[in-house]
Structures are given as C-alpha cells and as structure tokens.
Amino acid sequence: MRNTIIAATLVLTANAASAEFRNDFTTGGGLLKDCKSDDVTLQQGCLGYIVGAVDGLTASSVIAPEYPKNLMICVPDDVEQGQINYVIVRYLETYPEVRHLNAVFSIQRALNAVFPCD
DSSP: OHHHHHHHHHHHHHHHHHHHHHTTTTBHHHHHHHHTOSOHHHHHHHHHHHHHHHHHHHHHHHHOTTSOGGGOOOOOTTOOHHHHHHHHHHHHHHOGGGTTSBHHHHHHHHHHHHSOOO
C-alpha cells in the first residue's frame, strides 16, 4: 500500500511539473521566453513546439497549393533543427512587434522571411 501511495504521488508530481512546463505558448513572446529560459524543461518544450509547428507549416505548404505563397515556408532538407530554432529566436528578438501573435504565426513569419517558397 505504501508503494502505491508513493507511486501515485510521483505520478501526480510529474503531471504537475509538465503542466507548469506548458507555460505561455499561445504567443511568440511566450515561446521566446521559454526558448531562452535557463530551465532545461522549458527549453525542451520550446524545441518540441517548434518541431511540431514546422512540421505542420511544411505540410500545409506541400498539400495546399492554394495556400498564399507569401505565407508558405520551404525549409531546405539540409537545414538542421538548431538552425531553425536560431532563426526563430533571432526573429522574435529582432521584431518585438510580432511577439503578441500566436506562436505558430510567429514561427511562420520567421521562417518565411528566411525560407520562402519560390
């Protein structure tokens, strides 16, 4: 019984920590804050969010030819995750006026500026 209580406590603690980690991903500013955090968990959450957003944006660019060209992103195959993260962080640092936007829109703007589709 004691082991069950300890295991349940650990699960609840882990869930509370992961709920904390979600932080403020609704805006580019929240994403920037987590990407630049000293907290490794927040940094990993930022990276995971960016990976998911880039995958979704890339898929939209490929499967929806009617999608406006000025919103599409075409990241070359040889670009690494670290480069993508750098582009997004630098963009959000350079253009604070877009930090209030949804995080995915902020990512889209940053990558479209560097990796537009022709």
